[in-house]
Structures are given as structure tokens and as C-alpha cells.
Amino acid sequence: MSINRRGFFKVLGLTGAALVIGREMKAAPGGNGDIDFRGVLYDSARCKGCRGCEYDCAEANGLPLPGPAKDIPPIRHTSETKRTVVNEYKTSKGTVFIKMQCMHCSEPACASACLTQAMHKTKAGPVIWRGEKCMGCRYCMISCPFDIPKFEYHSSNPKIQKCDMCYNRLKTGEIPACVANCPNDALFYGTRRQLIKEARKRIVENPKLYVDYLYGEHEAGGTCWMYLSPVPFKELGMKEIQKASYPALTKGFLYSVPSIFVLFPALLLGIHQATKKDNQTPEE
Amino acid sequence: MSENNPIAIDNDGKPIWKFLWSELKPKGKIFTPFNVISVPIILLGLTLIVIRFWKGLGSVTNLTQEVPWGLWIGFDVVTGVAFAGGAYVLTFMVYILNMKKYKSIVRVTVLNGFLAYVFYAGALLLDLGRPWNVINPIIGNNFGVNSVLFLVAWHFLLYMIAQLIEFSPAIAEWLGAKRIHKILSGMTIAAVIFGITLSTLHQSGLGALYLMAKEKIHPLWYSEFIPIMFFVSSIFAGLSMVIFEGSISHNVFQKQISEKDHKARTGIILGLSKICAGTMFAYFFLQVLVFIHNRHWDLLNTPMGYWYLLEMFGFVLLPMMLFYFSYRRNNIMLVRVAAILTILGIILNRLNVTVIGFRWDAAIHYIPSWMEVVVTLTVLFTEIWIFRWVINRMPVLRDSPSWAGKH
Numbered sequence A: 001m002s003i004n005r006r007g008f009f010k011v012l013g014l015t016g017a018a019l020v021i022g023r024e025m026k027a028a029p030g031g032n033g034d035i036d037f038r039g040v041l042y043d044s045a046r047c048k049g050c051r052g053c054e055y056d057c058a059e060a061n062g063l064p065l066p067g068p069a070k071d072i073p074p075i076r077h078t079s080e081t082k083r084t085v086v087n088e089y090k091t092s093k094g095t096v097f098i099k100m101q102c103m104h105c106s107e108p109a110c111a112s113a114c115l116t117q118a119m120h121k122t123k124a125g126p127v128i129w130r131g132e133k134c135m136g137c138r139y140c141m142i143s144c145p146f147d148i149p150k151f152e153y154h155s156s157n158p159k160i161q162k163c164d165m166c167y168n169r170l171k172t173g174e175i176p177a178c179v180a181n182c183p184n185d186a187l188f189y190g191t192r193r194q195l196i197k198e199a200r201k202r203i204v205e206n207p208k209l210y211v212d213y214l215y216g217e218h219e220a221g222g223t224c225w226m227y228l229s230p231v232p233f234k235e236l237g238m239k240e241i242q243k244a245s246y247p248a249l250t251k252g253f254l255y256s257v258p259s260i261f262v263l264f265p266a267l268l269l270g271i272h273q274a275t276k277k278d279n280q281t282p283e284e
Numbered sequence B: 001m002s003e004n005n006p007i008a009i010d011n012d013g014k015p016i017w018k019f020l021w022s023e024l025k026p027k028g029k030i031f032t033p034f035n036v037i038s039v040p041i042i043l044l045g046l047t048l049i050v051i052r053f054w055k056g057l058g059s060v061t062n063l064t065q066e067v068p069w070g071l072w073i074g075f076d077v078v079t080g081v082a083f084a085g086g087a088y089v090l091t092f093m094v095y096i097l098n099m100k101k102y103k104s105i106v107r108v109t110v111l112n113g114f115l116a117y118v119f120y121a122g123a124l125l126l127d128l129g130r131p132w133n134v135i136n137p138i139i140g141n142n143f144g145v146n147s148v149l150f151l152v153a154w155h156f157l158l159y160m161i162a163q164l165i166e167f168s169p170a171i172a173e174w175l176g177a178k179r180i181h182k183i184l185s186g187m188t189i190a191a192v193i194f195g196i197t198l199s200t201l202h203q204s205g206l207g208a209l210y211l212m213a214k215e216k217i218h219p220l221w222y223s224e225f226i227p228i229m230f231f232v233s234s235i236f237a238g239l240s241m242v243i244f245e246g247s248i249s250h251n252v253f254q255k256q257i258s259e260k261d262h263k264a265r266t267g268i269i270l271g272l273s274k275i276c277a278g279t280m281f282a283y284f285f286l287q288v289l290v291f292i293h294n295r296h297w298d299l300l301n302t303p304m305g306y307w308y309l310l311e312m313f314g315f316v317l318l319p320m321m322l323f324y325f326s327y328r329r330n331n332i333m334l335v336r337v338a339a340i341l342t343i344l345g346i347i348l349n350r351l352n353v354t355v356i357g358f359r360w361d362a363a364i365h366y367i368p369s370w371m372e373v374v375v376t377l378t379v380l381f382t383e384i385w386i387f388r389w390v391i392n393r394m395p396v397l398r399d400s401p402s403w404a405g406k407h
């Protein structure tokens, strides 16, 4: 007996793919490769850590305003009352700031996890949460590799809180509140292709300032929020995660489902008939 | 406990509502140790459930933003469903492989499985933040077809229906409904086949739920083979539960069991222990292969590594050998010890994946609150109450009425 990598599921998956044609297959994870989503490029070499974006975000989304700098620790997580935080790290090149929020993955784990499609990747780019669909199972929180969706544990009508790239502002032709108000030009809004081009240009023009890496270009199968940094991303607490898409991890299993549904009943019925005819007990 | 209850055998001539009313009344002693312990806990648990819906999940649970699924999912749902696996394994053996020997314990196992699913799905509802939207994935607002949870939720629902059909002849016998009994009995095979297919998929599906949490689960417990591991282990988890639960209800409901079934019991238990030993061997072998494949040798010499070794050797390999020896030596006592060790091992394994090893590196560790434990016990005790109620009324352990043929 030997195990090939994913061998078992692969065989079943191929059978399943052959058996099921139609909507479900088209909607399968991994189909977002060629859409040029909109996103934001964050340049931590330009960010001065004024945390203005935290205020703009809280205001735009009706959340409590964050306290003054002296009251807060340098490193925090986003939470059910803070969709974005700016953290401060002591690095090999001195103090560097980094803004955290939802990465708006091209193939979001949260959206593929959600059993009601309450988490939804819009064609424009933002990953949004739709309260009228969500049942509060928190599977999106289990699945998100960046630990972004946050749950209001102390409410009887709890919401999932996370950055939605100011989806409502985008619909009226505006840009995200944080981008619009950043006084240091650290945030740049555009399509993913524009962001990548702009990032390359900055790295080429200023190779001493930046590490030659664009975080988010490939992480988790590519994200719409991308980062430039003067220091290696490890020093900024950014996770080293897989480059492939997360929904792909469950693909093999999900593809095997239709084939099991076809093969098993037939098989079971066959064995049932066979043992009935012989009318003997196989064991002892 | 009244063993010769004439109503259950034949209630011809009595109006149905009168019959049902008389059946609702408690039978047997009221102040048993189980009742004295379980009633206050259930009352406390119900109070906590009210608070939970009134003030939010955070008022009762210790869940954190990093660990959003705790005891209620990791133990009640994931572990509980593994133990309910006995129903699909036994129906497979009896109806598909035609192993007649095990027929006398099918009904009670299916009843157990059915109640387990009802109550664990119930536990799932307690955990939902926005339970009023629970109907959405069923009515299509929207169908999240790419979601493993969507698959698991649908399977729970369908499997409960299949199990109800499998069990329904017992209800018909209780009500004395002869014609319906015939129709329902005719549906058993279809329900069994459907049920086994569903079980294979959602037992492994519970493992597949965690596939996307790749960096969050301790590498000794995460692998792309979690679904297969969960499926294989559900076989011996379910059977160990059948052995354990059987040895208890055999004493408690002794009077209901016929002399013949009583004698067959030893053979059944030994047969089950053989199957447990075999599947556990396969499971252990798979675990070793996965471990070698992932090359985590360095992790063995860490606290989590010792914990992993304890699970693998103390709660898989050891009970496997006990099952094997007990089968060879016809030792029923040893089977029970092995079954209990296996049950502990499954609890350990499921909790290691879902709770203990989940974000093992998080700054704030999740430890369930006493209130979460009380609610879990409430779910468990209520299930046992209903189980006892049914056993005392329907022909589950005792023989079917003569008109129903042999079950």
C-alpha cells in the first residue's frame, strides 16, 4: 500500500470532474485568474505612522474613534471595532510602520468557506460581507490565512467586521477613505496591474530604499492589497504563507463528492444483492 | 422500568391521543442517581443558553478572535459525530454485507446515531451568531457550493432524514400502525445505502473543514489527509462507542433484552473488537505514512511532540493491541478497556485538531469556560433522557411484536 500525494482524491476528483458538468464546476474555486481587480498599494517607506487612516476608517464605517497614540501599544491586531491598525516595528533600518487590514485576496479563503456566500468577492475587487445572508458560523474566520474577519462576541445581533475597501464609496465613484486622506501619499489605488507596475517602478528607481519584494503579488494566490517595504517583511510581522490559493486546498475533496455519490450507491447495492443471493454470513 | 408493557406491543382499540398521553408519563423511579445529577445541570444549562442568545456568545464562551470555534464545535459537533459513526458502520455490516449476527444491535445504534445528530446539529445552532439566517443555505440565499461547511450542513440534514427512516419501523411498531410499518420497512435498504454514502462524505468532510487552516493547525496534526484520517477513525470511534454504550445499556435495560440476544452478545462484542483492531491498524499505518511524508522529526522533541506521541502510542497503538488480544483470548473486560481508551483517544485527536492544536501559537489561548462545559453536558444529558424515554417505550432493545416479523 502506498500513498501518492493526493492520489486518492485526485482519482476521485477527476472522475467527479468528468461526471459533473455545469454551474458548480464553473463556480469552482480558482476561476478569478484573469480579472483585473482593483486594489491598493501600501508603501511603508512613505508611511509616517500618523494613523490618520485609522480615524478616517472609523469615521467612514461608523466605528468608535481610536484613542491617542500614547494610550496604545505599538503592535495591535485589527478587531471588531478597528478594521485597520497601523503598527510600529523596530527594525534593522529603524522604526518602520505597517498598516494592516483585509488583503482582499483574488481567491479569498473566506468567501469560498462561506456557506451562504455572505462573504463575497465583487467583480470590482473588494471582498464584502453581507449581513442579510450571514448566519454567524465564523467559518470565514477559521479559514482566512490573515486572521482578518472579526466577530462581535458581545452582541445579540453580531456582525462580522472587516475592511470592505469602502465598497459603498467605490460604487459612487469615490476612492477608499484611507487612500483619499493619507497626507503622505503612502496609499495608491488602482487596478492590480497598475499597482504592480507602480511598485516595480518604485523599486527600480530607488533600489536602496526598498527590498526587492512585492508582498501580495503571489501570497495566497495573489491579493488586491499589496505592500512595499524598506526591510524584509518578516521584520514587520508579516506572515510567510503559501503562494497558492487557499480555496484550492479543498478542491480535491469537493471534486470527489459527485463521484462518490454516483459510485457508492451502485457499489453498495451490488454488494447487497450479492450477499443476499448467497444467503450466507461472510463472517464466521 | 416496565418490561411487559402491553400498549407498546399492541394498542388496538385505544384512541391514539390517549395512548400518546399515557406514554408521555415517566416510567420507573424518579430519584435515580442519573436524574439527581442531570436535572440541575440541564436547568442551569438552559439558563445559560438564554443568556447566550440575549447577551451574545461572548457572555458565555471564552472564544477569541483567533480561535472562533471552541468546545461546542470541536467536541459536540466534530467529536460527537465521529462517535455517531457506529450507525453507518453497523448498517453497512448488517444490510449490505448481510452479517446477520449483528442485527440485534442495529436498532439501538441507529437510534443513538439519530439522536446524536439531532443534538449535535442543535449544538451547532447554539454556536451560530446569527441563527435566524440558518435557513439561507437551504433556501438558496445563497448556495455556497464551494464551501465544505455547506456540504457538511446539507449532509447532516439529509442523514438525519435517512436515519429517521431507518428507525421508523420501531416507531410504527410502538404505535401499532401495521400498514405504515410495511411501507417504512420497505424503505430501509434505500435509506441505508443513501446514509452510508452521506456518512462517508461528511465524516471526512468534518476533517476537510480544516484544510484551509493550513498554517493555523500544529503541523503534527495538519496534513492534506485530514479528511481520510477522520473517515477511517470514525469507523473504530463509532464501534468503540457501540461497545461502551452497549455495556451500559445492557445493564440498565437488562429486563428488555431477550435471552437469545443476551447470549449472542459476547460474539458480537468480540467480532466488533476484531474490526476495531483492523481499522485501527490501518489508521495507525496511515498516520505513520503521513508523518514520514511530512518529515516533522524535529517537532517530536517539543512539548507538542510528546503530546502527539502520547496520542499515537497511548491511545491508538495500545488500544489496538488490547482489541487484538481481547479478541484472541475472548476477554470481554479487555474489550471494554480498549473501547474506553479508544474513545479517549478520539476525543484527544479531534480536540487536538480543532482546539488544542488550533492556533497553538496564539498569544491568548482559548480554554473553554465552565459555562461552555455545562452547556455541553446539558446537550449530552438531554440526549440520554430522550434515549431512555424511547428505549422504555419502543421495541429497540426488546423484540418486535410478533406481527412485525423479526427485526
Ligand code: SF4
Residues within 6 Å of the ligand: A102, A103, A104, A105, A108, A109, A110, A111, A127, A143, A144, A145, A146, A147, A148, A149, A162
Ligand atoms: S485577507 Fe482574509 S478576509 Fe480578507 S479577503 Fe483574504 S481571506 Fe478574506
Ligand code: SF4
Residues within 6 Å of the ligand: A110, A113, A114, A115, A116, A117, A118, A119, A129, A133, A134, A135, A136, A137, A138, A139, A140, A141, A160
Ligand atoms: S460567519 Fe457569516 S460570513 Fe463568515 S462564513 Fe459564516 S456565514 Fe459566511
